[in-house]
Amino acid sequence: MDLRLPSKVLEHILSFVDSNEDRNSVSLVCKSWFETERRTRKRVIVRNCYAVTPEAVARRFPEMRSLTLKGKPHFADYNLVPDGWGGYAWPWIEAMAEKCPSLEELRLKRMVVTDECLEKIAASFKDFKVLVLTSCEGFSTDGLAAIAVACSNLRELELRECIVEDLGGDWLSYFPETLTSLVSLDFSCLDSEVKLSDLERLVSRSPNLKSLKLNRAVSLDALGSLLRLAPQLVELGTGSFSDKLDQEAVSKLSQAFSEMKELKSLSGLWDVLPEYIPLLYSVCPGLTSLNLSYATVQMPDLLELLTRCSNLQKLWVMDLIEDKGLEVVASSCKELRELRVFPSGAEGLNDTNVAMTEQGLVSVSEGCPNLESVLYFCVQFTNAAMVTIARNRPNLKCFRLCVMEPFAPDHKTQKPLDEGFKAIVERCKDLQRLSVSGLLTDKAFEYIGTHGKKLRMLSIAFAGDSDLMLHHLLSGCESLNKLEIRDCPFGDTALVANAAKLETMRSLWMSSCCVSFGACKLLSQKMPKLNVEVIDEHPLETRPDSSPVERIYIYRTLAGPRLDMPEFVWTIQKNPEIGVSHLAIK
């Protein structure tokens, strides 16, 4: 009896399967399911652009409409990956232009995107709708103009924290009068002033505009007229909030805000003057997301704002909020899911003027039952606080604690923070992402290895006694997908002993650790399905096997060694004649 479903039926069934994780499982069932799935997948996500070739992806998914790519490792966000390392978008755009000209959406993260890339997109994809660039660089505002002028069905253009060569604000003027499809526009990372009249006309002819994030150069006055043109906005990123306005302008702006019944997300607020905070009161009750990381709001002005945000789910704020402010969050924002607190003392200096301690986070963990994601920068912390937080919030999925003073112990007991992190991994059984810091011994990593079974991403800095710590992690954390380590004395033994583990992970980053050149060679030889990249400013050819390398980036790949490596990136394929490692690994 032939039990095979006709492919049309299977196609119909698969049209209800949306998640790529499920689709990946579907494709493993049998050949015909693999074929049907691949021919119907519209949204493709490649989380490491070097894990697979663009041609292979285009070949497998010919009906692709949306492509998401990630390039550089996460630590590139913090200046740890030198310029020129890689992550070029061009080969992907070129391949898609040829093989998938119906591509409509491109989302790139941490990639090098040139003006040439943007021009190619504009010229090749006739129905291009969505361009979202996150932490990308390499292009100028000329490239944006090319997109603006050519993509007649453009829906989303978002530049999130990109580094753009800003040649002026003209690019905005290139959106044709016929473009009326805009849903989302984010140019908050640009510096130059755009022409207000062009922006106003663009907004007026975009009835579907839901998200508008302005750059700092857009004045408060201009904001008023824009809001009156787009009261339907769901997401707003203001420009500078510090011009001196006369009474009439202030009341008009207040009126404009009160008309915004759909607003859910607010950001921007650069340089906000305390006297303008009340302008925001009318939208606060509707807000689910508030990003104050660029806002110069301090206590007590912050308090007034926060008490009104009873529906807030996501709050990003600076430590100017202090413990007092976080107590108010705990009592007013009962729906809170995600909290990020950034350091106003960016140099990591021990500033005793900011009254924010571990207590602030403890308060929020007590008051907010849905809290599941935390990023907290603090000068010092205590084990007791972490134990309390873990007890209060076993539902935590993401816990990133950055104790800014490297090697800082529990400031009350002077002990390492091992017990605190133990409580976190033990109690929070669904924890997927963890960043550790402060004074930590082997024990902390033993606990993480023992309990962190669902942990997918782990970040470690300035920690450690010995290699044993790395061994605990690699052998214990079953779900580990991404591991990034800096300035820890982890080295060869654990790495080589757990080499097979690396093939089950997306990537491993280690910088300023104790990994020797010999170990890198050995790993490269043992594990052909990994790219073992040594990133080192100094030439490696004459390096003795025992000497440490500056950074390593190891990732699994089907594509083999990449062809776009700069001089300072070494893989064994560059110098196969260097030969077998002479390092004796115990």
Next chain:
Amino acid sequence: MENSNSYSPYSSSSVDSTKPSPSESSVNLSLSLTFPSTSSQRETSQDWPPIKPRLRDTLKSLRLRLRQRGYNTALFVKVYMEGVPIGRKLDLSTFSGYKSLLENLSHMFDTSVICGTRDRKHHVLTYQDKDGDWMMVGDIPWDMFLETVRRLKITRPERC
């Protein structure tokens, strides 16, 4: 642990293989990044604490803007005497200008500290700016100095 590698942060004399005590936490963190950055926007060599460049740039001038508005914010910088691994901490917002800074430093380190070029006789004050470069103290107006200074170093008199 290899000692031959001069660019390992662990070869610094202030850190040994056991945990350094908290007071020794003045490890030179900029050793972690040895590449000169070619990107003009990523001018700083700072890679700790881990915050994104755009936010870092904003925070740098935040302090100054708040001070200009009359908020009482401190401006702590670390001060090192050349050759001494452990530094001191100083709140620059408490000084009115270069003169009071030098007076205070001279008192703190129990020696006369001046601005000016290095010579064989004097302790000279230098500073690291937001681009990571070491500069002579005193060249720019005080307010500008406050915005760009990241740390201070007092150089020892040059020997022959």
